[in-house]
Amino acid sequence: MTKNQQFILTYYLAKASFFGLGISKLFNTSYSYTPLSSLIGFILGFILLYYITKKDLTKLYNNIFTKLLILFLAIVILNNSVLAFTNLSANFYLSKTPPIILIIPLFLLIFYGVKKGINTISRLGEYLFIVSIILIFIISITSLFNIKLTNIIITNYNTYNFIKSIIMTIVYGVSPIILLLTLTDNIDQKSILKGYILGSLIILDSIINTIGILGLTLTNLYHYPEYIVLKKLTILSFLEKFENIFAFKWFIDLFMLCLICACAINKIIGSKLILIFGFILILLTYFFFINNYQNTLIIYNISYLLMLFPSIILTLTSKKRSNLSKIS
Amino acid sequence: MKKLILLGIILLTTGCYNYLELNDIGIISAMAIDYKEDNYEITYEVLNTIKEPTQETPKCYSVTSTGSTITEAIQNNNNKLAKTPYFTHLEIVLITPSVNLLDVSDYILRNNDITTNFYLTLSDDPKSILSFNSLNNPINSQAIKNLLKKNNLDKLEEQFDFKIANLLDHKKDITIPSIKLDKEISLSTNGIYNYNNFIRYLTDEEQTTLQYLTNNNEFNLTNDKTSIKVKSSKTKFKENNNTLNIDTNIDALILSLNEIYNLKDNNTYNILEEQYTKTINNNITTLINNLKKDNSNILGFKNISEIEPNINIKIKIDKTGSLFEVAS
Numbered sequence: 001m002t003k004n005q006q007f008i009l010t011y012y013l014a015k016a017s018f019f020g021l022g023i024s025k026l027f028n029t030s031y032s033y034t035p036l037s038s039l040i041g042f043i044l045g046f047i048l049l050y051y052i053t054k055k056d057l058t059k060l061y062n063n064i065f066t067k068l069l070i071l072f073l074a075i076v077i078l079n080n081s082v083l084a085f086t087n088l089s090a091n092f093y094l095s096k097t098p099p100i101i102l103i104i105p106l107f108l109l110i111f112y113g114v115k116k117g118i119n120t121i122s123r124l125g126e127y128l129f130i131v132s133i134i135l136i137f138i139i140s141i142t143s144l145f146n147i148k149l150t151n152i153i154i155t156n157y158n159t160y161n162f163i164k165s166i167i168m169t170i171v172y173g174v175s176p177i178i179l180l181l182t183l184t185d186n187i188d189q190k191s192i193l194k195g196y197i198l199g200s201l202i203i204l205d206s207i208i209n210t211i212g213i214l215g216l217t218l219t220n221l222y223h224y225p226e227y228i229v230l231k232k233l234t235i236l237s238f239l240e241k242f243e244n245i246f247a248f249k250w251f252i253d254l255f256m257l258c259l260i261c262a263c264a265i266n267k268i269i270g271s272k273l274i275l276i277f278g279f280i281l282i283l284l285t286y287f288f289f290i291n292n293y294q295n296t297l298i299i300y301n302i303s304y305l306l307m308l309f310p311s312i313i314l315t316l317t318s319k320k321r322s323n324l325s326k327i328s
Numbered sequence: 329m330k331k332l333i334l335l336g337i338i339l340l341t342t343g344c345y346n347y348l349e350l351n352d353i354g355i356i357s358a359m360a361i362d363y364k365e366d367n368y369e370i371t372y373e374v375l376n377t378i379k380e381p382t383q384e385t386p387k388c389y390s391v392t393s394t395g396s397t398i399t400e401a402i403q404n405n406n407n408k409l410a411k412t413p414y415f416t417h418l419e420i421v422l423i424t425p426s427v428n429l430l431d432v433s434d435y436i437l438r439n440n441d442i443t444t445n446f447y448l449t450l451s452d453d454p455k456s457i458l459s460f461n462s463l464n465n466p467i468n469s470q471a472i473k474n475l476l477k478k479n480n481l482d483k484l485e486e487q488f489d490f491k492i493a494n495l496l497d498h499k500k501d502i503t504i505p506s507i508k509l510d511k512e513i514s515l516s517t518n519g520i521y522n523y524n525n526f527i528r529y530l531t532d533e534e535q536t537t538l539q540y541l542t543n544n545n546e547f548n549l550t551n552d553k554t555s556i557k558v559k560s561s562k563t564k565f566k567e568n569n570n571t572l573n574i575d576t577n578i579d580a581l582i583l584s585l586n587e588i589y590n591l592k593d594n595n596t597y598n599i600l601e602e603q604y605t606k607t608i609n610n611n612i613t614t615l616i617n618n619l620k621k622d623n624s625n626i627l628g629f630k631n632i633s634e635i636e637p638n639i640n641i642k643i644k645i646d647k648t649g650s651l652f653e654v655a656s
Contacts, residue, residue, distance in 0.1 A: 104336070105337055146484055148485075213484070215490070217493040217494075217497050221437065221496070231444075232445065232484060241416075
């Protein structure tokens with residue numbers, strides 16, 4: 001994988017878990033101080049990632065225990081991403097289409113991507129990067145004119161929720177990158193950190209735009225505030241209803257995250273079993289989560305813990321890279 | 329295998345599931361909600377998708393149904409419509425003062441098929457408004473939207489979900505512009521609320537006062553046969569215990585004068601400024617006292633019932649002119 005590809009994949013993974021899960025969960029936890037807590041979370045996440053990139057995570061596949069942990073982490077993140085992807089599509093795009101019809105093509109694409117390997121996925125990432133950056137640039141510029149600064153004022157501070165929100169920001173941003181690091185032999189620390197910084201800045205921008213435009217009450221009223229805010233944008237004050245195109249930036253992130261998770265699963269269970277495994281995962285996601293809102297809420301509330309513990313253990317059990325001098 | 333996957337993708341990702349022709353869609357541009365005799369009455373304004381509408385087939389038509397709940401009434405109306413209802417282009421929702429806003433918001437915010445980017449307006453007879461043949465615009469919702477736009481009421485924070493967020497915030501009571509039918513569709517004064525309860529419509533004088541207190545630009549003021557045009561107004565509120573300090577700066581232009589005033593005399597401007605200061609002072613005091621009586625906190629004060637206004641007004645009348653006096 002080239003340095004540029006590592007930068008781009010990290011850029012996607014740093015953002016992907018925030019859509020449909022991270023951003024709304026952060027607003028639900030830390031309310032008006034979400035921009036501040038996420039900023040601190042991103043800075044701490046950067047320090048943590050600097051420490052993690054000094055380690056060799058590819059060796060984690062040699063141990064059965066760490067292998068199981070990677071598998072668990074990949075399943076949790078894949079499940080979250082598929083849920084976000086399907087719920088968004090089923091609620092706002094294809095509301096009359098049964099969600100199973102949405103999941104199956106997504107999984108078929110994931111299988112196809114996994115079969116092609118991480119290098120093909122990276123190349124796809126490079127092409128989609130241009131689309132993603134253009135969309136984000138247009139969204140940021142159009143959002144600027146609608147932000148109300150009074151909506152960003154911090155009220156009702158609570159230390160416990162503030163710390164919880166910082167931890168969540170770190171987990172949602174760093175855990176998916178851990179999966180990428182387990183798959184990459186020739187890690188370029190600078191590229192990974194640059195990708196993380198860019199991804200984090202974009203998420204911070206999304207958080208400020210969401211609360212700045214919608215306000216706190218409305219942000220907490222909607223399940224997908226980061227999508228609803230796109231509905232409110234107009235280009236040059238007369239072009240409207242672009243949310244379906246703008247939301248493509250989230251679809252790209254989620255799709256890339258799904259591919260990376262599937263690659264990690266494929267590396268552990270092998271290409272022969274991945275089809276059966278995928279089929280079980282489709283049934284589990286569809287019947288247990290998409291068809292049951294209460295279960296989705298449970299996963300929504302505990303997913304950061306499910307991602308936190310394997311990430312900590314994987315970081316602590318991995319050893320320092322032997323060719324550290326070559327990294328940067 | 330590859331061919332099978334590709335075939336699956338081709339068959340499942342075409343987006344043709346539940347495909348609807350444009351002529352089969354009932355595009356709803358406005359909705360009227362009335363609550364009388366324990367029943368909801370729903371009226372849709374449906375856009376006519378026939379290529380060239382004639383006198384017999386106008387650009388829009390209305391459909392009405394009733395039901396004991398808002399869900400039932402909407403369902404009954406959908407059944408009456410020979411097309412699939414499409415709410416994405418909903419622009420205006422007219423409600424009567426008897427309608428419970430929280431009931432309406434609960435239904436609309438939960439329903440992903442209905443956009444929330446519409447404007448809420450009050451009317452005593454919304455059904456007649458949507459059934460009316462306006463000369464201003466063949467589509468009544470467009471006529472109403474143009475009226476709102478002309479009066480600077482088409483801002484983002486005037487949209488339905490922002491109003492509901494305001495209502496749920498409990499920081500400020502809401503006001504909703506009203507529409508009346510007097511040979512033509514026209515904009516009337518705002519209706520004021522105390523939380524979810526409609527109180528009354530503002531008088532014309534109160535409406536004008538509200539405009540300069542909410543920094544709404546460009547409106548006319550009349551006092552003893554003289555008229556001025558307020559070009560811009562800036563009002564600042566500062567609450568100090570039970571005293572409310574109101575500082576208003578107004579830039580105005582003379583529109584018409586009484587024969588006793590002579591613009592060649594510099595003192596005329598001072599007299600006019602003094603007179604209008606008095607008028608505005610009285611108007612603000614009257615409005616705040618009335619709001620105190622109504623217990624409607626539409627300006628977002630901390631304690632509306634015990635507040636005493638201390639008003640400081642600065643009016644600056646523009647001395648530029650282009651007309652010479654006709655010699656007699």
